[in-house]
Amino acid sequence: MFQDITIEELRELRAKNEITMIDVRSPSEFEDSTVPGSLNIPFFDDRERAEIGTLYKQTSVEAAKERGLEIASAKLPAFVKQFGQIKGRKAVFCWRGGMRSKTTATVLSLMGIHVYRLAGGFRAYRKWVVETLETFELNPPAYVIHGHTGTGKTEVLRRLKEEGYPVLDLEALAGHRGSIFGHVGLKANNQKTFDSLLLEELHALQHAPYILFEAESKRIGKVVMPEFLVRKKEAGTAIRLELPVDERVRQIMADYRPYEHPEAYLEAFRQIKSRIHTPIAAEIESCLEKERFEPAIRMLLEHYYDPRYSHTAEQYEGAAQIELKAATVEEAVQGVIEAIKSGVPL
Known part of the structure; x- marks a missing residue:
């Protein structure tokens, strides 16, 4: 199974150039802001994310999960292949360390590709940046x-x-x-x-x-x-x-x-x-x-x-x-x- 990694542990590995960060959020989220130096391999594109979000709000959580699984399943071979081409240690993150990064890390683990997951996701990273700059x-x-x-x-x-x-x-x-x-x-x-x-x-x-x-x-x-x-x-x-x-x-x-x-x-x-x-x-x-x-x-x-x-x-x-x-x-x-x-x- 995958292993969570903290901001502090991530910084140590990045200082040694020993890890690649992969943002699995949508392209528009990545474009808005990300961890500097990260790659973007989106779990859902912008249209898919919007569709699932609408189902979540207007229908049910289950309907959103089912549609998400349907979309992700069709893309898994190409998705896994992209990660397999990245050498060395890898860490994935989404907005708050939730379903997208957890699912990504779990699937990759089943395929023999080990990745870390950033605990708390980009939200935790952003909080660390703000608090660090304040002091x-x-x-x-x-x-x-x-x-x-x-x-x-x-x-x-x-x-x-x-x-x-x-x-x-x-x-x-x-x-x-x-x-x-x-x-x-x-x-x-x-x-x-x-x-x-x-x-x-x-x-x-x-x-x-x-x-x-x-x-x-x-x-x-x-x-x-x-x-x-x-x-x-x-x-x-x-x-x-x-x-x-x-x-x-x-x-x-x-x-x-x-x-x-x-x-x-x-x-x-x-x-x-x-x-x-x-x-x-x-x-x-x-x-x-x-x-x-x-x-x-x-x-x-x-x-x-x-x-x-x-x-x-x-x-x-x-x-x-x-x-x-x-x-x-x-x-x-x-x-x-x-x-x-x-x-x-x-």
Whole structure:
């Protein structure tokens, strides 16, 4: 028979890369949020789950069970084969460690395929994530990357991470660039997914000598940063990047690629149009309609983003700061590396 596994036991095995997590919930449940790194082998697809749920509510528990058995029976050979192709230790979970994961583990056991079942299912995992984040203490001191819109903060962090530096990329975890245009072309994560991914990253970085992350607002797209990260940002050593306006425009074009989603960017602009002086707003809108993105970006920087950033930057006056002027993002990356290597105190 199968064996239940706790969150703590699961974490130990995952830390050693000794187990594969398999989410047997429906594709839409998996898409909404799951244990990071899990595979999805659904016991029921979305339509089947809805049908069984309707029978459960409107007819009877027995009718729902009978229909579930009928559906599952027809799919068992293919279902078992999928699990058989996964090497090594395996653990399954559903919403609360109920019928779907129990039935999966039992059937697989009868077929000679041993799997663990996560006790309490995804609900228990989610509870653990929330409670852990509420009491989490991030040990390493922080370098916090500041700078006007377009100074390549995210790109600098991405390149540093590629070189092995301890980077916490909050925008990547949120699936959002953090601006009114930040969702375009990306799949924004919900709070459950963000929290799970964040906790995985935090555990990986907990013993680093320091961490680097961007000075994000508390809200990034659909998600909200936990309070301890906000405090870490405020207490960290600020590295304030400065790039020429031309380089900033180029960086925004490369990062946002407005020519791929012109209508979406125009729609997003109209959400902030009323906050910009009317003649300037009309000119920006005209440029976006004609897909003249570079002048539109330049005006947005001058008349919207830069004034807002200057106001926000005043909150950090008096904190430890490193001023870093660079001509390009490449120079900015090297400047951050040199600042760290020089032993600038945190």
